Amino acid sequence: MILIDYKDRRPIYEQVVEKIADLIVRGILEQDSQLPSVRSLATDLAINPNTIQRAYAELERQGYIYSVRGRGSFVAENYPIREQKKRALFEALKRLVEEAGALGISMLEFQEQVIQDYGSLEGGRRDDRSGRTDETVF
Numbered sequence: 001m002i003l004i005d006y007k008d009r010r011p012i013y014e015q016v017v018e019k020i021a022d023l024i025v026r027g028i029l030e031q032d033s034q035l036p037s038v039r040s041l042a043t044d045l046a047i048n049p050n051t052i053q054r055a056y057a058e059l060e061r062q063g064y065i066y067s068v069r070g071r072g073s074f075v076a077e078n079y080p081i082r083e084q085k086k087r088a089l090f091e092a093l094k095r096l097v098e099e100a101g102a103l104g105i106s107m108l109e110f111q112e113q114v115i116q117d118y119g120s121l122e123g124g125r126r127d128d129r130s131g132r133t134d135e136t137v138f
Contacts, residue, residue, distance in 0.1 A: 004045060012047055016055035017062075023086055024064050024078050035065060036075040 003010055016051045023029045035041070038056060042049040057074050059065045068077045100110045 001042075003044060004047065012029065013051045013055040013058065016045075017058050020055070020059055021062070021064050025082055027078075029075045031073050031075050031077050034071075035075065037072055044080055 002016060006014055008015060020029070021034070035056070036044070037106070038049050038052045042052045045052075056065065056067075060067060060073070063076055063081065064078065065073045067073050097110065
């Protein structure tokens with residue numbers, strides 16, 4: 001579900017872009033599935049349709065979605081995006097491991113913390129491999 005945070009200093013369209021991109025990367029919005037129309041999503045979120053149009057244009061520019069004239073917007077193949085994010089995540093993890101070592105945190109202590117934190121995330125998952133959760137999309 002897309003929720004707009006009106007206390008967030010970022011423009012609303014950026015929040016929409018971030019939320020939809022996250023749903024795509026996590027596999028909740030599947031490849032070639034159709035997104036709601038601009039008017040429909042704008043009505044659901046109670047925001048200006050121009051804001052949704054701008055968000056969709058940005059998502060298309062970033063490669064998350066594609067448009068078919070007269071049919072709407074659809075989720076693009078996200079494998080390259082997921083792989084890019086995965087590489088970035090592993091690089092960040094590498095930096096954390098190095099920092100933990102510099103602080104004298106043992107591998108076992110670090111591993112136990114990762115297992116504990118990761119385990120707390122799995123409570124809401126239906127299928128750990130797909131990354132899908134039970135939340136409503138739109």
